[in-house]
Structure formats: C-alpha cells, structure tokens
Amino acid sequence: MPISLGGIYASLLPDHAAMSGADYIHKGLMDEAEAFLPDYDLVPEWNGSIMFASRGCIRRCGFCSVPKLEGRPSALKYSVKHLIYPGHPKSENCCDKRHHSRVILWDNNILGNPNWRALFDELQELGMVTDFNQGLDARLVTQEVAEKIAHMRMEVVRVAYDYHGIGPFVERAIKLLKEAGVSPRKIVSYTLFNYQDDPEDFFERVRDLLNWGAVCYPMRFEPLTSLEKNRFVSPRWERGELEMVASARRVIGYAGAFPAYEKLVEKFNRAKDFHDAFGLRERSKTKAPEFLREQDQDINGNLEKPRMHVARLHGSLDWREASTLRAEKHQLGE
Numbered sequence: 001m002p003i004s005l006g007g008i009y010a011s012l013l014p015d016h017a018a019m020s021g022a023d024y025i026h027k028g029l030m031d032e033a034e035a036f037l038p039d040y041d042l043v044p045e046w047n048g049s050i051m052f053a054s055r056g057c058i059r060r061c062g063f064c065s066v067p068k069l070e071g072r073p074s075a076l077k078y079s080v081k082h083l084i085y086p087g088h089p090k091s092e093n094c095c096d097k098r099h100h101s102r103v104i105l106w107d108n109n110i111l112g113n114p115n116w117r118a119l120f121d122e123l124q125e126l127g128m129v130t131d132f133n134q135g136l137d138a139r140l141v142t143q144e145v146a147e148k149i150a151h152m153r154m155e156v157v158r159v160a161y162d163y164h165g166i167g168p169f170v171e172r173a174i175k176l177l178k179e180a181g182v183s184p185r186k187i188v189s190y191t192l193f194n195y196q197d198d199p200e201d202f203f204e205r206v207r208d209l210l211n212w213g214a215v216c217y218p219m220r221f222e223p224l225t226s227l228e229k230n231r232f233v234s235p236r237w238e239r240g241e242l243e244m245v246a247s248a249r250r251v252i253g254y255a256g257a258f259p260a261y262e263k264l265v266e267k268f269n270r271a272k273d274f275h276d277a278f279g280l281r282e283r284s285k286t287k288a289p290e291f292l293r294e295q296d297q298d299i300n301g302n303l304e305k306p307r308m309h310v311a312r313l314h315g316s317l318d319w320r321e322a323s324t325l326r327a328e329k330h331q332l333g334e
C-alpha cells in the first residue's frame, strides 16, 4: 500500500521528508479533511473539541510558518456546532454520550477573517469554555471584540507581543479587555525572543506586559527549517543569555510564564537592564535532609530523580508551551 506523508514537517521540509521512504509527500492542507471530526473515542478522558473555523492569515510575519503552510485566509466557517463532539447538549448532534465542555479553536488569526462576529456570537450562545489557542491579533482587538470576549466563557485570553512596533496595540488591547471586565490575570501574551530582537528589547517587552498587568509567556524563536529544537541562537543573543531566560522562567516565573505579581513587577521595574532582571542568585547547595533522601532510594540503592511537579498555567499547558518547557529543561540537563 502506498504511504503518503504530510503535515507541518513534510510541508516545510519536503526534500528532507522525501528521504523517509514515503511514496508521496503532501504539502499544505488537505481540503477534504477539513470537515472531519477527530476520533475522540480514542481519548475518552479528553473533554475538548478541537477545530479550525478558518485557515491562513491576513499577515505575513517572517518568523511564522502559517503563511507558508496555509497561505491567505480560506476555509471560513460561520458555524462550528457540527465540529463539537456529539454529546454536548448544545451541539447539533446532541445525544446521551459523553459531553465535551470546551471548544478549542486553532485558528491562526480568527479576527482577521470576516466570520469572527458570527462565531463569537455562536460561542457565547453555546456557553462552553472557549479557547482561542493560537492567540488573538492585538491590532484587531476593538471595543466590540473586547466586549464579546468578556461575555464568553474563557479561562485565558491570548495575544502576542512579538516586537516593539505592536506595543501600542497590545497595550490598547489589554486596556480594552480590562475595561470590558476581563481580569488581566487571564490575559496571556506570547512574547517572541531570539529572533531579530536582542536581550534588552526582550527585557523591555516583558517589563511592559508586567506593567500593563498581563501575563508574559516567552516564546523562543526557532527557524522554520530547524531540525533540532533550541539549537538556534540569533546573532543578537548569546547562548548563556537564552539559558538565563530559561532559568528565570523556572525560578521566578510560574509554569514558564511571568505573571504580573507585585514582587515581579517591582523586580523588573528596578532592574537596569536584561542581565539585572534575568540574573539569578546562585542556588543553595544545601542537601535535602537525610530522611527525605532515604525515601528516594530505589531497591538498587540509586537515588531516583525526584518527581517533578509541573505547574500548569490556567489549568493546562498547550502543546507549544509543553514542548518548549520540556526542551528547555532538557537543554539545562534536568
């Protein structure tokens, strides 16, 4: 039987994917798959319906794979009820099976598409927890958008502050959301670094977000053709500085993010530069008490690695957050 290979990897690196031995490499989207429902019966413990109400994006940010993978906006849907796992009482195919309680939209720039208003109204009416997982374009957050979001059940509202130029839009979006009644603690801003920025630029954007009251979630840039995570160091960054960000996220952050905790805001406002803000005091070399060490001994007398508690921002890590944190911990030898 011939084997086809598609998806993000095959679309971005088709020549490399061809070496896999697959008979056919499929680049880009597969239109006929757009209306399929994933087989949620395979993951009975999962409670969220994942879907796209649109593909592509109106913008062409140089660091992003979406323009290459999906191109201009397409596959617009004005209703997504039919993509909610059958069983939710408010979905079209309601039955007595398990219910999904969340709708997770993976649209890359939902506000850039003409269908956003109809979708927002439908999601508000459904009353299910809604997650715009890829973030909202801060430049397109108006008072109307902010008010609709405030009336939806959202645990987290994601935006992005990827470079200084969009700072005024991010600040305005946060202000409008706050005025509409969204708690700033629920506003998370992805914050790109290791691209065309430098450490000082990144530090200033983190400080801005903390002063605006939002949560900063750093996102380390990877070239689109990178085959090894966290290998790339941009010309304006040093590897040691990237490691400082990773350490700070673990030590003074929460779940890899920098929330606008009073002490953290103070620390960033007092800091005179990146190194001052992200430099950490040496860790204590004190060993754990003997009785704690003993209970970690396995039957061979080896010390087991302590089980790591993974803090979760707003209850769940999305796939990008989880993989970034995992890779950074691996890089630090943890």
Ligand code: SF4
Pocket (backbone or CB within 6 Å): 057, 058, 059, 060, 061, 064, 065, 066, 067, 108, 109, 137
């Ligand atoms: S707006 Fe977002 S999805 Fe669109 S190209 Fe830029 S980063 Fe990618």
